[in-house]
Amino acid sequence: MIDHAGLDVGDYLASRAFYAAALAPLGYGVKAELPAEPPGAPADQTANF
């Protein structure tokens, strides 16, 4: 079973806004946000996408 998945995007803020709006009907929202700096922590990861 898939736990979570993630991808890198060209424009973080634009994509963040797009996904938040597109997935809002599913009850999705930005649940977690990681800073860019810590090792191995992609900045675009939310709770399961």
Add this chain to the structure above:
Amino acid sequence: MIDHTGLAVSDFAKSKEWYARALAPLGYKVMMEFPAEQAGGQPAAGLGDIKPDFWLAGGGPTSPHIHIAFAVKSRALVDAFYKAALAAGGRDNGPPGIRAHYHADYYGAFVLDPDGHNVEVVCHYPPGGAAKPKRATAASRGAAKSAAKKRAPAKKAVAKKAKRKKR
């Protein structure tokens, strides 16, 4: 909740074999397969345990690298994935262990697939297992239930739209 996802790989046969071996401890296997002529010009294979939820297609690799994580209910299965994935030729990207910056019982292992994609298997349960992972409290389950009720009509509308789009 994620239903399925997929990626394009540079060597279809090699990646299919790698994922089948790496994810075997999770009960994953190739459940569905389509030849190139039936799948838009590239072969495709769907892996899963009860349904194919992870798809591979030729013609890649997908770039930049993606991240995918699979959930298991015991830490032993995380260890088994790590061992199988390395034995199948994967590159170590983080051995089994706690990643406390996510939560106290987050036990994961990371291996790079043949194209360098970051594949993880994670267990959210405390050692020895539990009826429910710690992160799912009674309160959050109740909230999830009422949220599911609320969004049911929206889901239907989305399905209808998808149907229309298909034709």
